[in-house]
Amino acid sequence: MKKKTIYIIIPFVLIAMVVVLVVMFTKQKPTIIERKEIVEEKIPELYGEPLTDWTLYTDTVRKGDFLGTIMGRYGITPQQIDKIAKMSSDTFNVTLINLGRPFTVFSDTVIDSIPQAKIFVYENSAVRFTKYDFRNPDTILISKLEKPIDTVDLEAAGVIEYSLWQTMIDNGYSWELALAMSQTFAWTVDFYALQPGDWFKVLYSELYVGDKRIGIGDIKAGVFYQGGKELWAVPFTQDSTLSFFDTVGNSMRKTFLLAPLEYTNISSRYSHARMHPIFHKVTEHLAVDFSAPMGTPVYAASDGTIVTRTYGTGAGYYVAIRHNSVYTTVYMHFSRFGEYNVGDRVNQGDIIGYVGSTGWSTGPHLHYEVHENGQKIDPLKFEPPPAEPVDSAHLERFNEEKRFWIDKVNAIKMDEVK
Ligand SMILES: [Zn+2]
Known part of the structure; x- marks a missing residue:
């Protein structure tokens, strides 16, 4: 009798297993499809130009160099240089090149041992560059462009011993990060009254062009512990404006009275x-x-x-x-x-x-x-930053997003950061 029961149960167990497997498989399916994405073969680019058959010549602006004299060394004719000077408005001011700034010449022909520039790129800054395109013999294309900026998410934490600045230096953080923090927390943390033992944890980003760090991005979220209180900066976007709020959705900013008295x-x-x-x-x-x-x-x-x-x-x-x-x-x-x-x-x-x-x-x-x-x-024209709390219509979304940021900030460990 007992044996029979087992035989009856077995098909059920099998069916259940099949069902579980089917469910698991169905759930996994989208992931599998995503991974099957065809990876396109990508030609490496430089200044937005595919590096196909180019020979590249890179140098820096030297003392006494003008854009015209540099270009002249790469087969650009005086007529073309004249044309560039005429085309160049304030935005493309040809005289505004700086000593030591790099430039790159894209060439595919050499005439009388002079590489002929088809594209000339001058780097205005670490991010911005000006591209002169000579490929079309009738027109010269000048464009001002920017290199792609990569954002790297980072975290910072520290315990105040003497001052915020000292803590930042001791932990190897940049002064820009200290400045960004003092702006984000300007209305809630009294930076003049920090005490030993106060601490902070922040999520922030740094900006890179290639592997070159160009500066700090944004403070994403964070908490400052001062005077026995946790002062939170929770980011939230409402009405397409990103602001920081405390954990219950009050603005971190404070309003100012329009007038500090009842006047006649x-x-x-x-x-x-x-x-x-x-x-x-x-x-x-x-x-x-x-x-x-x-x-x-x-x-x-x-x-x-x-x-x-x-x-x-x-x-x-x-x-x-x-x-x-x-x-x-x-x-x-x-x-x-x-x-x-x-x-x-x-x-x-x-x-x-x-x-x-x-x-x-x-x-x-x-x-x-x-x-x-x-x-x-002018106190009468003074428009302090808005201090509205999270709108009740957005409170549910705020509470969901806030959980994400609070958990992420709380997960920062004091001794694990650099
Ligand atoms: Zn007065």
Whole structure:
């Protein structure tokens, strides 16, 4: 009886095995087809030109060389050179060749031991080159082109011991990477307040032309650990704009108040030349004056750190807030300060002082400056980067993509990076 049961079961087991195999095979099928792709035989190229029967001559621009004299050495006639000079606009300025830059001549004939150039390529930079094509006897084709750029994905990690820069140097990373990181994390990480033990992990890319490194690409994603918090940069594209967000989809950037107080009118605008109300001579006014009643509260325009809180002869009682490595705002002529001192973190909207008329001032007003990379810009034309969070319509996609980036960044090991 038992034996019979087994015999009955066996066909079922076989059928099941066949089904499993069929399923496995069907699942594998697309992969197999993909691998059968015919690999086309590819002729190697140089400057977008297939290297068929050419003889190549490569040299660099020497002292006293002009494009015309160089080309003349490769059988290009004075008439052709003249034609090039006439064709060349600013974009193809023939005189703009630099000492030491390489050039390449493509030739297929030699007359009186002079190789005859059919194509002449001058390398403007590591990426850009100008191609002069003499193959058609009636016309000379000039084109400005770029070499293909390869992107290599890399990762970086480090623990802060003294400063970010020192950590970058110690780990063998480039200053460009440090700069890119300080820009990506400008609004969330206080780079002036990094402490020993703070750390970072970032995914980034480097750009290559052939095997020559030409610079840094983008920061792809990353995390900075500062003050006991993980500050994430998660990339996400919405409305065809790529921005960075934290892990819940808030923008990494902070907005600025349009005006840091409730004012009655603008008494003086940003100008490179205005009549100074006290000195009665033309001076710059790289700020905006907001008139307001004495004692009107003045707010921090955005989150930041108080870096100045003092009295100046011209400025009166004034405050400066550093928002990040790019932006600082300055507030002058206070009647009195708010409760925050130098070194204190303030949030947007915190009261930092009250309208007054201290210093060189003719009446109660706030003199407000916005500094961008150390330059005083027009606060009324200042358009800070947008700070919108991920739109609720895109939240599902954001959460999926975020998982990918977070896992990838978390997988970076401190001791495994270079
Ligand atoms: Zn002013």
